Amino acid sequence: MSNIKTVGVAGSGTMGTGIAIVAARAGMDTLVYDTQQAALERARRQIEGFFGKSVERGKMTAEVKAAAMARIRFTTTLDDMQPCDLVIDAVFEDLKVKHSLFGTLDKVCPAHTIFASNTSTLSITEIAAGSGRDDRFVGMHFCLPAQLMKLVEMSPGLNTSDATFAAAWSACEALGQRPVKTKDNPGFILNYFLVPYNNDAIRLVEAGVAEPADIDRAIKVGLGYPMGPLELLDLIGLDTQLLLCDALYGVTHEPRAACPPLVRRMIAAGHLGRKSGRGFYTYNNDATFGG
Numbered sequence: 001m002s003n004i005k006t007v008g009v010a011g012s013g014t015m016g017t018g019i020a021i022v023a024a025r026a027g028m029d030t031l032v033y034d035t036q037q038a039a040l041e042r043a044r045r046q047i048e049g050f051f052g053k054s055v056e057r058g059k060m061t062a063e064v065k066a067a068a069m070a071r072i073r074f075t076t077t078l079d080d081m082q083p084c085d086l087v088i089d090a091v092f093e094d095l096k097v098k099h100s101l102f103g104t105l106d107k108v109c110p111a112h113t114i115f116a117s118n119t120s121t122l123s124i125t126e127i128a129a130g131s132g133r134d135d136r137f138v139g140m141h142f143c144l145p146a147q148l149m150k151l152v153e154m155s156p157g158l159n160t161s162d163a164t165f166a167a168a169w170s171a172c173e174a175l176g177q178r179p180v181k182t183k184d185n186p187g188f189i190l191n192y193f194l195v196p197y198n199n200d201a202i203r204l205v206e207a208g209v210a211e212p213a214d215i216d217r218a219i220k221v222g223l224g225y226p227m228g229p230l231e232l233l234d235l236i237g238l239d240t241q242l243l244l245c246d247a248l249y250g251v252t253h254e255p256r257a258a259c260p261p262l263v264r265r266m267i268a269a270g271h272l273g274r275k276s277g278r279g280f281y282t283y284n285n286d287a288t289f290g291g
Contacts, residue, residue: 019146022142030073089127234279235274239272
């Protein structure tokens with residue numbers, strides 16, 4: 001039984017929004033923080049849209065949806081995260097940004113609050129070193145989209161206490177997710193394979209081998225994957241893929257992890273994927289994934 005009742009999510013992008021859905025759906029009071037009010041308003045619309053689709057498909061009642069939405073608060077003030085038992089970071093893959101975030105949270109949150117990072121490539125130990133409580137810090141890498149995918153990669157840092165890891169593991173299960181334990185290694189399990197795989201698909205587009213839709217169709221039909229790599233990249237965001245590549249390549253020097261030039265050109269053109277309305281495909285920006 002988890003003692004964690006209130007979950008904070010720092011960052012209201014695609015991943016943060018998904019984690020907030022998971023927490024509220026599991027019956028936990030949920031606080032979503034972002035520096036931008038517009039980003040929070042978009043997250044609110046997407047969460048309500050996701051739950052609305054769940055009602056339409058008979059996965060929850062209108063009453064359950066209303067209760068889940070009532071459990072979520074949105075804020076641009078980190079001081080509001082004070083009641084949280086667990087705070088999960090879903091901000092940019094930038095060590096300085098994460099250190100600044102957790103350094104402030106350490107002053108705001110009580111001693112029992114566990115800090116977690118949804119990082120997919122950065123070292124948990126290095127992030128924890130700037131948190132002020134590296135013994136109460138753990139990696140919790142949710143899979144995209146978090147509201148549909150059950151897997152969470154749980155990674156202790158070198159100074160993470162056994163009690164903290166056990167509490168975070170119990171919280172993960174209470175959220176309805178399925179945790180697996182990994183070492184604090186670059187990319188953990190999924191991104192060790194996924195970042196180079198996605199880059200290979202981008203390089204096929206660069207080389208003119210096939211159009212994005214045909215590459216995705218080949219992967220889905222031939223391998224049985226529910227989503228093609230270029231669809232997934234648009235969901236992740238091309239700017240996020242660049243950060244993932246730079247972080248993974250920086251520590252592994254694996255050539256396939258190096259960011260393809262096309263990604264930088266797309267970012268320069270503002271073609272970031274779903275978040276900007278255009279990436280390898282074109283989107284309605286208020287749409288959310290699944291339901």
